[in-house]
Amino acid sequence: ADEAAQAKLAVTLQNVTGATDAQIAAVENQILQTSLLTGITDDELRPSFERLVRATQDSDAALKLQSVAIDVAAGSGKSLEAVTNAMAKAAEGNTASLAKLGIGLTSAELKTMSMEEITAKLADTFGGQAAAKADTFAGKMAILKNAFDEGKETVGSFVLDAFGWWKRWIDQCFQNIH
Numbered sequence: 001a002d003e004a005a006q007a008k009l010a011v012t013l014q015n016v017t018g019a020t021d022a023q024i025a026a027v028e029n030q031i032l033q034t035s036l037l038t039g040i041t042d043d044e045l046r047p048s049f050e051r052l053v054r055a056t057q058d059s060d061a062a063l064k065l066q067s068v069a070i071d072v073a074a075g076s077g078k079s080l081e082a083v084t085n086a087m088a089k090a091a092e093g094n095t096a097s098l099a100k101l102g103i104g105l106t107s108a109e110l111k112t113m114s115m116e117e118i119t120a121k122l123a124d125t126f127g128g129q130a131a132a133k134a135d136t137f138a139g140k141m142a143i144l145k146n147a148f149d150e151g152k153e154t155v156g157s158f159v160l161d162a163f164g165w166w167k168r169w170i171d172q173c174f175q176n177i178h
Helices: 002-017 021-038 042-056 059-076 080-091 096-100 107-112 115-126 129-134 137-177
Strands: none
Touching (some): 002 042, 021 059, 042 059, 059 115, 059 129, 080 115
């Protein structure tokens, strides 16, 4: 599932931004580092980033918006998915979803603000919330769990590769016998 999500994000980055393999690898590394710092799983971060890339058509802008979305989610108690979708819609010109989140910006305010102003206001209001959440016992446990899960995925990948090699070798041996 993780490999499929990585491939999906890679295709989106290539199609929307023209990203190179090196840029895609950098995005994956950023997602891993964010996961290990915040305790948010890469299974949540990838779709969030992908949605923001589609909305902004720019991976740097998406990264900045995702950072704010992570803080807003941590500070508001809303899911990263809900905050991401609202911010992506706002980037596309529809701010109604942000107003419905109840994060301190009214519909009237949002209608008069640019996306840069909205992002700055949210960063001022919620800045540092993800770091504060990560510094709690629950946050540290989530980070530890993510690190452990990433390790399992890496080891599992090596085991599957080794098993595949071993199976091909055995199959080849039996073919040579017959």
